[in-house]
Amino acid sequence: MAHLIDKRTNDYCFLYAHHTFGRYQYSVDTLVSDPSVSKIHTIIEWVNGKWFIRDLSLNGTWLNNKRLVKDEPKLLCIGDKIYFSGNSETTYVVKNLAAPADQLIRLDEYNKKTTDVISLSHYHLVPEHNPDHVVVFENSSGQWHLESLDDATQDDPEVLQDNHIITLGDSRWMFLSSHIDDVTQMSSVPQLYINDLEFHFNLSLDEEISELTIKYNNKEIDLHARCHHYLTLNLARYRAEDAQRGVTPANQGWVETDRLVKDLGVDMRYLNIQIHRARKQFSEVLTHVHDAENIIERQLRRVRFAGKTFEIYKGHELERTSNVATA
Incomplete structure (x- = not known):
């Protein structure tokens, strides 16, 4: 799963297929708390197998010290630096440009995301070597389910939602979906x-x-x-x-x-x-x-x-x- 790193905090920002940045907490995927940042300021999105960034703001988005043309997609590359409004303290660096994927992301002892991830592809026994859980995608509901191997025939498995935290073995993991629409691809x-x-x-x-x-x-x-x-x-x-x-x-x-x-x-x-x-x-x-x-x-x-x-x-x-x- 593609991700950026916040240079100020060293936190990882994993990208959804259509990922928004801005200061409107309940309408964006990544909150940028800066009065010069628009409510929905910037979008990074997966289009035709590549990642692009678009500026939607009044005050501008900068890519490698060059202001983006508003609403004009710009191809992202590894190492690119992104910052907002010219004077925002928040700077993101592009670290990974993998395709969108539903994933489990391991959390460290401080509950911060790491780059230790499990890319989910329909059916997983986890942990791999001594499994105690199953993560499975149910086509009928379009949801990921978590099941315990202590009862493989449980009638009501746990549904995984974004930011859902689960314990696998001795580690804690966060579930993140890709938010990509596979309906058209699957129907073909x-x-x-x-x-x-x-x-x-x-x-x-x-x-x-x-x-x-x-x-x-x-x-x-x-x-x-x-x-x-x-x-x-x-x-x-x-x-x-x-x-x-x-x-x-x-x-x-x-x-x-x-x-x-x-x-x-x-x-x-x-x-x-x-x-x-x-x-x-x-x-x-x-x-x-x-x-x-x-x-x-x-x-x-x-x-x-x-x-x-x-x-x-x-x-x-x-x-x-x-x-x-x-x-």
Whole structure:
């Protein structure tokens, strides 16, 4: 996420995609307390893959000691110096011009922003090496949610808003969104649905190695061997069993997490991590599939495999095949 540094305070100023500066506290993104500064004085904005600055003020904005032409965009470069009205004590230096991104920004012991950031891209287990939380973007609501791994099936996850502070491990982090509108970009991407996919599981005879391949429209994606594929495979087994018993499609495959813990011989925390690792991989690999993370669908304290068409091979022999009616 692009940012400036306030030379007077050494504070970092992270930029939204459309970022305003001025002295009108409730209408700007960055407050500049100076009587010579206009209510909304300057805008920095992301346009066609680059950052530009525009002056909207009466008294002027200076870039590298040169006054900007009012309302005329000027390209920003690393190292540029920005100050307002000619005599403002506040000077910003451009330090980073990365594209806008939703991010978690680590706070130091004084609760000041640092440049230690996590750029969010749909699905994250955090902290990465020993996760205790999940940060996930919900397409249906357009919001980021924070979930605890102590209850991976919680019914009411925490919604993250700008400047929301959370604790991850031993650190405190602030959530900042990019404020960029992705609707037009997303609508131009061809969308598939979960029911358009075919899932092919390969399981070793000792059930130690699980591989998964996904096929659609004569294409194939190899998700390779992963521990969490064994969870997904077993959820597919539950669904196939329900289909054979004549359970209605909407109710097929739902299994209590307590039962999964017993059947798989793991503890609840390990199960929760595997659920989220599977959902994370689906969301990252199947970016063209609507709600791909919901291939493993969740409700309070129960989960299921949402795939319609799948095959399970064990030791290269077909164990089970299913073409479940659409839910």
